Amino acid sequence: KNQVEQSPQSLIILEGKNCTLQCNYTVSPFSNLRWYKQDTGRGPVSLTIMTFSENTKSNGRYTATLDADTKQSSLHITASQLSDSASYICVVAGKSTFGDGTTLTVKP
Amino acid sequence: EAQVTQNPRYLITVTGKKLTVTCSQNMNHEYMSWYRQDPGLGLRQIYYSMNVEVTDKGDVPEGYKVSRKEKRNFPLILESPSPNQTSLYFCASSLYAGVRETQYFGPGTRLLVL
Numbered sequence: 061k062n063q064v065e066q067s068p069q070s071l072i073i074l075e076g077k078n079c080t081l082q083c084n085y086t087v088s089p090f091s092n093l094r095w096y097k098q099d100t101g102r103g104p105v106s107l108t109i110m111t112f113s114e115n116t117k118s119n120g121r122y123t124a125t126l127d128a129d130t131k132q133s134s135l136h137i138t139a140s141q142l143s144d145s146a147s148y149i150c151v152v153a154g155k156s157t158f159g160d161g162t163t164l165t166v167k168p
Numbered sequence: 169e170a171q172v173t174q175n176p177r178y179l180i181t182v183t184g185k186k187l188t189v190t191c192s193q194n195m196n197h198e199y200m201s202w203y204r205q206d207p208g209l210g211l212r213q214i215y216y217s218m219n220v221e222v223t224d225k226g227d228v229p230e231g232y233k234v235s236r237k238e239k240r241n242f243p244l245i246l247e248s249p250s251p252n253q254t255s256l257y258f259c260a261s262s263l264y265a266g267v268r269e270t271q272y273f274g275p276g277t278r279l280l281v282l
Contacts, residue, residue: 103258105273109268160209
């Protein structure tokens with residue numbers, strides 16, 4: 061069964077700190093892995109897209125990594141800002157399978 | 169401004185009363201899709217459309233219909249809504265359905281079926 065599991069479910073950090081979100085998947089066949097940011101009450105916005113051959117992709121303060129052998133991905137946020145407070149969703153295709161997301165709260 | 173728009177943004181209806189949620193994109197995208205988002209279940213695809221006149225079922229198509237008569241529009245139709253269709257709905261589009269295509273989501277439609 062295709063599954064995407066994200067951890068932690070929620071996370072609270074102080075502004076300026078770094079954090080790492082995890083995504084483990086069992087989707088097969090694998091085509092690409094995407095990370096989205098979803099602000100409360102808004103639609104998801106794409107952060108990164110990685111294919112099988114890519115093991116890291118950056119978008120500003122966001123850096124995603126992919127280990128296709130262990131079927132794990134992480135999203136690292138550097139020097140967090142209050143505006144980073146959102147839900148972060150991992151999506152794995154072949155057949156697009158969405159994780160439940162990690163809710164990040166950045167406090168001043 | 170390049171965007172995906174949905175209407176209405178909020179809707180309260182009663183069981184059995186047909187409704188349509190519109191979706192429109194101004195980016196000349198070929199690929200469009202509908203998702204529903206429920207707590208603990210994440211986003212699940214309802215229907216998608218590779219291009220005009222071509223649509224196919226996603227993971228949870230029961231109780232929904234779609235049409236794609238024009239490239240820019242992809243309405244979601246609930247012929248006889250039921251309370252289990254209470255959810256947050258998102259329309260999305262991308263230029264094509266390729267592995268590197270960025271998918272753009274609409275702002276969402278929150279539906280409550282009484």
